[in-house]
Amino acid sequence: FxxxxxxxxxxxxxxxxxxxxxxxxxxxxxxxxxxxxxxxxxxxxxxxxxxxxxxxxxxxxxxxxxxxxxxxxxxxxxxxxVPITIQADFAQQITRTMMVGNQHISEMALSPDGKEVAFVYRGDIYATSPDGHTTKRLTNTPYQERMIQFSPDGRSIIYSVEKSGSWDIDKLHIANSKELYFYASTIVDNIPVIATPADEFQPVYSPDGKKIAYLESRNILKVYNTETKKTVTVIPKGVNFSYSDGDQYFTWSPDSKWLLAQSNEGTFVRSEVDLVKADGSGKRVNLTQSGFDDRRPKWGMKGKMMAWISNSEGMKNLARGSQGDVYALFFSQKAFDKFILSKQDYDLLKEEQKKNKADEKKENSGEKKAKQKTEPLQLNLKNRDSRTKRLTINSSILSDFILSKDGEKLYYLAKYEKGFDLWETEPRTHKTKVLARLNSKSGGRLAIDKSGKNIFVLAGGRISKVSVANGKVSPLAIRANMEWDPAAERAYIFEHAWRQVKNKLFDPN
Structure with a gap:
């Protein structure tokens, strides 16, 4: 036809x-x-x-x-x-009040004293009490505020904000000196800290509160001195590659003189762990040199060691994604020798140290106790491979981990078969158990309070407090309101996407 x-x-x-x-x-x-x-x-x-x-x-x-x-x-x-209903834009132009609960939370930060939790919901910052019963909204904008951290004294929250055409670093500060917590504060000041035409974000306070480490243009690691207002570069351009905002990681040493940083070392997808001086002097030291993906390094035991996640022994996806383990590297031979003692020998050592402390207390009973100072770290980097130990007993999909202060317990958020759960292992005995069944579809972050008795878990967009003693899970009872301006939010999303394409995808050359 x-x-x-x-x-x-x-x-x-x-x-x-x-x-x-x-x-x-x-x-x-x-x-x-x-x-x-x-x-x-x-x-x-x-x-x-x-x-x-x-x-x-x-x-x-x-x-x-x-x-x-x-x-x-x-x-x-x-x-x-097929019945299809499309909502017109003009129906979403009116600002409306929305309920904020314990869901869809993207970030969490625990105050130094463990008595306050800050979190990010839909790009705004909130503060809540440890049980979640009292919650206060701290920012109210259509653009993103994220990458939050408390100052060492707990009276400020530093964060990144994308406004006026670039990412900047601001801080929130409790104005009234008699008020202790953000969630119960009356006035909170918003103070610009670092703002230039370049993108600056992911600020991290040094433990002494005098310096701020941050990223410029997504992959240049810099340190800003809050007293002199001067900045030094510690990892230059060309070493790291940022695939998405917030995919870099770095952390301060207890003495505020060193940084451990996740570093691509000129490659893509995988990372190594670098050690750099915070004053910008000297050369960076690749501590891992594994050729595998080494990430999220953390200082432990008052700076005598570091722990990190590596996929060297886990199953790997040919594209992206793999199983990992937590490893430890010791900067002190004495600390390492103590760490690898058997439980029996370690218990004898503790008993001997306890007796010596009691005798010392008797001898110095009439003297005033001097305030303890943070001593500068002495990092032994020679033969460090011989002071490296795997802490987890088997590989898993790892999201985050924390060590107890004495290094005797490792807590980690891991997925083996179904969802993410909170696990506990004793590196000395290898005794491992599920501390809390969360069965979360996605991972998140962990933070332990000052007493070491509670772990705050962000997993699957929800924050829970988990008792270290018995694994009891207590979701925070967060209840708050937010004013949602959909038109302004859409305008910001467009601007953000346009800038991402211009800065990260389009190359005029």
């Missing part, structure tokens, strides 16, 4: 479906078989507007467009129009 046969799709067995102008000049759906293709069966009978975009599901349902509609058809039945 003088017409078109188009868009064939396979059916069950020898059957197939296609669009044809057979019988009239309009495209309709036909069914035919390989045994007798000359005898097709017409399934639709539209006189106006042709059928387009024919497809078939595994269960045999056909789908196509016709007359501006999306239509489905089960052979032998009548075509059915």
């Amino acid at each position: 003088n017409g078109n046969d188009l868009e064939p799709v396979w059916g069950k067995g020898e059957n197939y479906y296609y669009l044809s102008e057979l019988n009239d000049n309009n495209l309709n759906v036909f069914q035919a078989g390989l045994s007798d293709p000359a005898q097709p069966k017409q399934l639709t009978f539209y006189k106006k507007n042709p059928v387009r975009g024919l497809s078939r599901s595994d269960k045999g349902r056909l789908c196509f467009t016709q007359g501006g509609r999306i239509v489905t058809l089960i052979p032998g039945e009548k075509p059915a129009t």
